[in-house]
Amino acid sequence: MREVLMFSPVPDDDPLNGLRPHVEGDLLGHEPTEGFADRCWVLHPIRVGGQKVRWNDFLRPYGKQLGDWMFTPSFRVFGRLPRPLTEGYEEPTIGEIDRDTLARLLTVTARHSAQGAETECFWVPASVHTPGYPVKADRGPLSSALAHFDGLRDSWRVFPAHWWPVESTWPVEGSWFVVTDEDLSATEVFGPRELIADLLADDELDAVRHPSIADVWHTGSPTWRDEQPVDILPLL
Known part of the structure; x- marks a missing residue:
């Protein structure tokens, strides 16, 4: 098994910009409720016959659209559609961003980051993987994230659920925050209005409000x- 060394470990007592209690307290992923001007979801792609399909394009033949789903974007959206589903359907990834979406999201967030692709970030897993213990956080630049993702394919670990720029104070104007909840099939992005507008307009991402x-x-x-x-029982 290959050792994953793309990022540098963060000491367990590092406060992570004051966010450690929050990312450790929310088992499946921490969703901020303040401090950012805007937010959106980046949906993990559906595939039909190996080809990526936008969620609303897949839902349309069933007379549905995501705006009519009364909860968060997850695999449950498709679990309540009439059977059988379209031949060749592959559900979106659950609890971990897929590589294609990650690559594009890195590109867009880099455009809105102080040092571009070399912006140093914290990379923090959901605490459900280490309940009752400090989360094992890393730090490293955006430019190392894809290599880290690839390295994790040979281990039991999943790509970090949270990532955000390392700043001396938090949040600072223009900061952003990314979280992939362990129970969902989409990644949520918080940040300045310009970043969110960029994501929503990106043809390579299925980003929605x-x-x-x-x-x-x-x-x-x-x-x-x-x-x-x-x-x-209430579910996401």
Whole structure:
């Protein structure tokens, strides 16, 4: 097994810009609720016959669109569609960003970062992997992220759930924050309006505005707007 050395480990007592209690306290991933001007979701791609398909393009033949899904973007969106699903359907990745989406997201965030692709960042896994213990954070530049992703394919570890620029104070104007919740099939990006507008306009990303985790956490069961909620425990 190859050792992953693309990033440098961060000491367990490093406060991570004051965010350590938050990323350790939210088991599946920390979603900020303040400090950023805007936010959006970057959906992990669906594939049909090996080809990437945007979520709304896949949903359209079923008479659905993501805007009518009353919860966060996850595999559950497709679990409530009529069967059988389109032949050759491959569901989006759950709890980890895919390589193609990561590569493009790195490019766009670099354009909105002080040192471009060499901007030093924290890379922090969801605490569900080490419950009751300090999260094993790393630091390194955006330019090393893809190599780190590739190196992790030979290990049991998944790509870090959180990443954001290393700053002396947090958040600073123009900062951004990325989180991939362990239970979802999309990555949430927080930052300045210019960054979010850039993501939403990018032809290579399926970026959308959709309710946050905080918006829907206590609203019931995942379902479509035109359906009756099912009697199950609240889920994302």
